[in-house]
Amino acid sequence: MISVFDLFRVGIGPSSSHTVGPMRAAHRFVRGLARDGLLTQVAAVEVELFGSLAATCVGHGTDKAVLLGLAGEEPETVDIASADERFRRISAEGRVRLPGATGSVAHTLALHPGRYLPPHPNALVLAALDRDDVVLDRRTFHSVGGGFLLGDEPAAPAPVPHPFSDAEELLRRAGDDRISDLVLANETARRPEHEVRARLLHLWDVMRDCVDRGCRTEGTLPGGLGVPRRAPGLHRRLRRRGSGADPLHAMDWVALHALAVNEENAAGGRVVTAPTNGAAGIVPAVLHHYHRFAPRADEDATVRFLLTAAAIGIIVKRNASISGAEVGCQGEVGTAAAMAAAGLAELLGGTPGQVENAAEIALEHHLGLTCDPVGGLVQIPCIERNAIGSLKAVAAARLALNGDGRHLVPLDAAVRTLRDTGADMHDKYKETSRGGLAVNFPQC
Incomplete structure (x- = not known):
């Protein structure tokens, strides 16, 4: 059963699927790098947006969401008063500091509005590269609406007394x-x-x-x-x-x-x-x-x-x-x-x-x-x-x-x-x- 608190999430505008979900995905990607001990080797992060995420990227703030997520921000706690200025600075510098890393890394963003990665039209791919352009990690996320990422549901959900499917x-x-x-x-x-x-x-x-x-x-x-x-x-x-x-x-x-x-x-x-x-x-x-x-x-x-x-x-x-x-x-x-x-x-x-x-x-x-x-x-x-x-x-x-x-x-x-x-x-x-x-x- 989906929890009430999965359905109702505190986040930032303008879109749960194009802003909240991508920010969560970028934040999760960096956490994965830290967990696997790869942060110190990262020299660059490449971001690719597909389908709807790419078609409305700027208007829906997806570029801002991803860069702030890479910088360690989460939708529930990001400072909305300073978010725009911080995004502009990261964009202008072409570098972002990943939380836990010793320095900043380069970032690039590629848009593919005419391409879709099944099973959902909101797809983003994040890749971390070392100084020799060797891919250290690459992950694909699908933002499926409401801030959910595909696979958010636990593999063994807690039993509830009144499960209902419809x-x-x-x-x-x-x-x-x-x-x-x-x-x-x-x-x-x-x-x-x-x-x-x-x-x-x-x-x-x-x-x-x-x-x-x-x-x-x-x-x-x-x-x-x-x-x-x-x-x-x-x-x-x-x-x-x-x-x-x-x-x-x-x-x-x-x-x-x-x-x-x-x-x-x-x-x-x-x-x-x-x-x-x-x-x-x-x-x-x-x-x-x-x-x-x-x-x-x-x-x-x-x-x-x-x-x-x-x-x-x-x-x-x-x-x-x-x-x-x-x-x-x-x-x-x-x-x-x-x-x-x-x-x-x-x-x-x-x-x-x-x-x-x-x-x-x-x-x-x-x-x-x-x-x-x-x-x-x-x-x-x-x-x-x-x-x-x-x-x-x-x-x-x-x-x-x-x-x-x-x-x-x-x-x-x-x-x-x-x-x-x-x-x-x-x-x-x-x-x-x-x-x-x-x-x-x-x-x-």
Whole structure:
């Protein structure tokens, strides 16, 4: 079973698969060199990016992520305030100091956007060479979405009391109990309950900090498109306006929180993958919505929301994909909306059947969604797409709660359709910036 804390990771923007995953891969590569006693022999490191990683390298910050990873940084702890300047210095010097080495080594980067290394389009190869250009070590990594690297799962995973491979099995095991209780029981098989709750609340703190930064930080997003940050202005207008006579003002707050997160993500800020960076705004936006408007919102509600949401993300990751480079944005925003809808439905008193229905509704109405970032940046259409996905999640939860949990299309069918649609989707619509808005936007 995938853990909740594998699905929700603290990282940096703008992409979990193109930034977080490659940084982790580079960091892991250097650790391997140290473990094998090779660091003192390394004179140069060669990096090759393939497929989607190469096609959107600069816009997604993959080059920065790899160099900082080689320098010993990790997504959870890297200083985002100094990361850009440090990257510029390493790039300009053409040398990077590997942690534990006595001096700096040369680095090169090669891009192969038209080449793919199976089994996943996000591949990177790192090689360490000695002074005679003899290869000391070469490793291939695949960044498969959400910050995961292929092979992250342990060879002998810890047994859990309620394993589930799909939604049908999840519902059968849950019975009349809450889905969050089942997921909590699985997590407490790995670590004490107080630690599970503390870590979930820490994730919520990171999400809230991200929203707060997004609502306060003015300016224009980096990358050259000139996209303005809209969250600060919208936040000021909503605070001045109050609820007033507008019965739909709550929708504006949901959209605001999603915009705030994804503008921070686009600027390389710290976010929580939920389940990816490109879709990181939906889960916190809907959870903020509950805390703002529900009279009984508390820490227990936060924990239950995240546990329930994670159950849906686990199902999609196991049976389809959460990687835009593999299945398009339906796997990112679609999954995030399904997760958020499920979490909200449980907090509003939904049965397991209604929770599953909410997730299915949200996912079904994102099927076929392409990933076509303009200019290779996680900005257009990604930022607004999170706002719309958040509103869809709320609507899906409300629609499911107005039913009795019985519905014609099960969540598992929607997940299989996501997988099959992603397989049929042309590669130019899978995070390569070679189709859709990326080529039809007149200013690019």
